[in-house]
Every structure is written in structure tokens, then in C-alpha cells.
Amino acid sequence: MSDDARISVPSDVPEISGTRLFDAPRALVFDAFAAPDRLARWFGPKGFSLTTQAFEFAPGGVWRFVMHGPDGRDYENKIVFREIQRPERIAYVHPGDDDADPVRKETTISFSQEGEKTRIDWRMRFPTLVERDRAEREYGVAIGLAENLDRLGDFVEESADPVFSTSRRFAVPRDLLWKALTEPERMAQWFGPKGVPVIASEMDFRPGGSYHYGLRAPDGGPMWGLFEYREIEAPTRITLIASFSDANRGLTRHPLSETWPLKVETTYVFTEKDGAGELTLVARPFEASAEEIATFAGALEALSNGWAGTFDELESYLVQG
Known part of the structure; x- marks a missing residue:
């Protein structure tokens, strides 16, 4: 079983972060991020689904996708990958340009092995506290991150390698x-x-x-x-x-x-x-x-x-x- 997520929203730093321990090897958890068919099974808050329009999992590569909310609304998203170090680290940016989601933030996801388990540290940094608070108020980013980690935990358990x-x-x-x-x-x-x-x-x-x-x-x-x-x-x-x-x-x-x-x-x-x-x-x-x-x-x-x-x-x- 995976542990519950711990979410942090500090008052003096424009960040929202979360950590969770998964009962699975690091390579398996990392690979959940590496292909659109896997991302479609868990990425996003509870009740959301997504459709990928473009995906290149490489530094400089772009992931364009649409999040479909439970209320019927669609949310355009664009991610640009900055760093990929398999199976240790993924860094990307939401540039907030084009017609995509206007929320700008930089995200770093770190994967560390703890025995036979894997810990994810997921950190989102916003340009300012004002923008962080607006994103939290309008989009519920902290709750969304917790739900995202929960869905990832479910996916990892379903996909855990056979023995x-x-x-x-x-x-x-x-x-x-x-x-x-x-x-x-x-x-x-x-x-x-x-x-x-x-x-x-x-x-x-x-x-x-x-x-x-x-x-x-x-x-x-x-x-x-x-x-x-x-x-x-x-x-x-x-x-x-x-x-x-x-x-x-x-x-x-x-x-x-x-x-x-x-x-x-x-x-x-x-x-x-x-x-x-x-x-x-x-x-x-x-x-x-x-x-x-x-x-x-x-x-x-x-x-x-x-x-x-x-x-x-x-x-x-x-x-x-």
C-alpha cells in the first residue's frame, strides 16, 4: 500500500508541494510519467480525465493536453519539459502562454528509493505569492495535488510488477x-x-x-x-x-x-x-x-x-x- 500524501502550502514561499511514499520500485513509478497512455490513467485531480494532443518526453519537449473536468469544462494545458533524469527527476514548466492554462509555474518531481519503496517529492513554484494564492483560490491546486498523488498511488498498485x-x-x-x-x-x-x-x-x-x-x-x-x-x-x-x-x-x-x-x-x-x-x-x-x-x-x-x-x-x- 502507498502512504497518504502530505501537502505543504507555506505562507512565505510561493510554492505548493507534496510528498508520498509508494510501495513500488522507482523505475515503475517514474515510468508512470513517461508515456501519454499511462498519464491518461491517473494524471489530474479526482474526477478529471485528459486527452493528449502532443507528447515528447525529452528536455525541450512539449506535452499539450486537455483536462476534462467533472463539471463538463475543458482546461487547455501546455507543459515544456526542462529536465529528465531517469529515474530520479523530472522538471517542467507551465509557461502560461498560447491558449493554454494561464497559471504559470515551475514543477520539479523527485523520485528517491527507500528500501523497496519510492518517495515522490512534487514541488510547484509560482512567480509570486499573489499568483500562488490566486491559483489556489481559483483552481484548488493543493487539493488537486493531493488527489493527483492518490490517483498515482492507485495506478501504481494496479501496475505493480508481477512477482x-x-x-x-x-x-x-x-x-x-x-x-x-x-x-x-x-x-x-x-x-x-x-x-x-x-x-x-x-x-x-x-x-x-x-x-x-x-x-x-x-x-x-x-x-x-x-x-x-x-x-x-x-x-x-x-x-x-x-x-x-x-x-x-x-x-x-x-x-x-x-x-x-x-x-x-x-x-x-x-x-x-x-x-x-x-x-x-x-x-x-x-x-x-x-x-x-x-x-x-x-x-x-x-x-x-x-x-x-x-x-x-x-x-x-x-x-x-
């Missing part, structure tokens, strides 16, 4: 299970689907290190992958970013899906009970677009089947070892 999780208990101690995933010569004996042998296995097992591997696909061609290790807590937890790769460690798209997430955050958790090690895998899209998230969500059953086969290979290796 894949699977686990299996093995008839070996946790220490042996740990070694099977942290030593390249052991990984080469089992990693991958049945009938798809490992042809390369190069590992630098440390936070900031990587594992670059190659598999021989059924058609005889190579298929490369790359793990980038982020956190290692021996012998209980490994967090990494998994990607498809090439022979030179470059990131590539899934060979069968152009919309598969380029990066997948994967966590392995190792536990033990009565001498038997259990491995739990949790995976989710990382810094993914809405299209990539949707592709991942639609493939959960296929992931379950694929990892079941890979765990079968791991189990066979452990039994033979």
Missing part, C-alpha cells in the same frame, strides 16, 4: 546447495533446461561481480546469459540482476520475445530444516517498461514450468554428487 516465486527442498544440506550455485564448475553441471548443456561458465562471485554463461540451444546455436551480483549473504541469500547476453557480455533481448524485460531482479534464498536444504527463487522485472511488465506477467506459468525443469536438473546433479 514470480518458486521453491524446492533438496535431500542435501544447505551448504552443498549453496556451492552448487556459487562455484562455476558446479553450475556448469546442471544449470539450464534438460538437454541444453552449458558451454561456458565464468564467475566472479562477489557483490559487483558477475556470472557469464553460455548454453547450447536445441538448434545447435549458443545462448548467452549474464548475472550481475548485487547482494551476497553466505550461505542464506543472493540477489542479482539476470539478463540475456552475447559472447562479449553485452545485454541482449530474449531470443524469442522482444518485449521480455531486459533485466530481471532475482533473489535466491537458502534455508535448511532437518538437514535438507531448501531453495526459494523470487524474480521480478527490474527497471522495466509497462510493456515488459505485461510480458512478464503473462509468462508466469511458463516460468514455473521452466524452473521446474531446471530444479530437476539441479536435483539430479546433487543426487549424483
Whole structure:
């Protein structure tokens, strides 16, 4: 769940600001601002809808749109983007020119990661206190900002990236299970689907290190992958970013899906009970677009089947070892 918004209207500064913590990764929250189809689902106060006429999400780019109020009135808007630093910051200006909304203001939206959550600080600065107070009196800007953050919270919850999780208990101690995933010569004996042998296995097992591997696909061609290790807590937890790769460690798209997430955050958790090690895998899209998230969500059953086969290979290796 997202926290409630906190809105500030200081008496001595021509600003209106709001902050809210969202229970979602920063990339997902940032991407809510990056495309008109996503903005149409949440941008604006409660009861409003919008129609985009032009949109260029780049410094100097213009977003022209019409806000449709619940009272039937239309409000012309023009935004000019000044700064875009993905996924940390967006700055834009309402110039108040042409036939657009006459309210002039500069807006800065900052995105900061707090654990697995994201905080937005949304700050609007007006030329003078008089103009700020007029905008608040005529348009209810502070209430509108609170409602906007609420709608964004709803959108983020609806769009939160799906999570894949699977686990299996093995008839070996946790220490042996740990070694099977942290030593390249052991990984080469089992990693991958049945009938798809490992042809390369190069590992630098440390936070900031990587594992670059190659598999021989059924058609005889190579298929490369790359793990980038982020956190290692021996012998209980490994967090990494998994990607498809090439022979030179470059990131590539899934060979069968152009919309598969380029990066997948994967966590392995190792536990033990009565001498038997259990491995739990949790995976989710990382810094993914809405299209990539949707592709991942639609493939959960296929992931379950694929990892079941890979765990079968791991189990066979452990039994033979």
C-alpha cells in the first residue's frame, strides 16, 4: 500500500508541494510519467480525465493536453519539459502562454528509493505569492495535488510488477546447495533446461561481480546469459540482476520475445530444516517498461514450468554428487 500524501502550502514561499511514499520500485513509478497512455490513467485531480494532443518526453519537449473536468469544462494545458533524469527527476514548466492554462509555474518531481519503496517529492513554484494564492483560490491546486498523488498511488498498485516465486527442498544440506550455485564448475553441471548443456561458465562471485554463461540451444546455436551480483549473504541469500547476453557480455533481448524485460531482479534464498536444504527463487522485472511488465506477467506459468525443469536438473546433479 502507498502512504497518504502530505501537502505543504507555506505562507512565505510561493510554492505548493507534496510528498508520498509508494510501495513500488522507482523505475515503475517514474515510468508512470513517461508515456501519454499511462498519464491518461491517473494524471489530474479526482474526477478529471485528459486527452493528449502532443507528447515528447525529452528536455525541450512539449506535452499539450486537455483536462476534462467533472463539471463538463475543458482546461487547455501546455507543459515544456526542462529536465529528465531517469529515474530520479523530472522538471517542467507551465509557461502560461498560447491558449493554454494561464497559471504559470515551475514543477520539479523527485523520485528517491527507500528500501523497496519510492518517495515522490512534487514541488510547484509560482512567480509570486499573489499568483500562488490566486491559483489556489481559483483552481484548488493543493487539493488537486493531493488527489493527483492518490490517483498515482492507485495506478501504481494496479501496475505493480508481477512477482514470480518458486521453491524446492533438496535431500542435501544447505551448504552443498549453496556451492552448487556459487562455484562455476558446479553450475556448469546442471544449470539450464534438460538437454541444453552449458558451454561456458565464468564467475566472479562477489557483490559487483558477475556470472557469464553460455548454453547450447536445441538448434545447435549458443545462448548467452549474464548475472550481475548485487547482494551476497553466505550461505542464506543472493540477489542479482539476470539478463540475456552475447559472447562479449553485452545485454541482449530474449531470443524469442522482444518485449521480455531486459533485466530481471532475482533473489535466491537458502534455508535448511532437518538437514535438507531448501531453495526459494523470487524474480521480478527490474527497471522495466509497462510493456515488459505485461510480458512478464503473462509468462508466469511458463516460468514455473521452466524452473521446474531446471530444479530437476539441479536435483539430479546433487543426487549424483
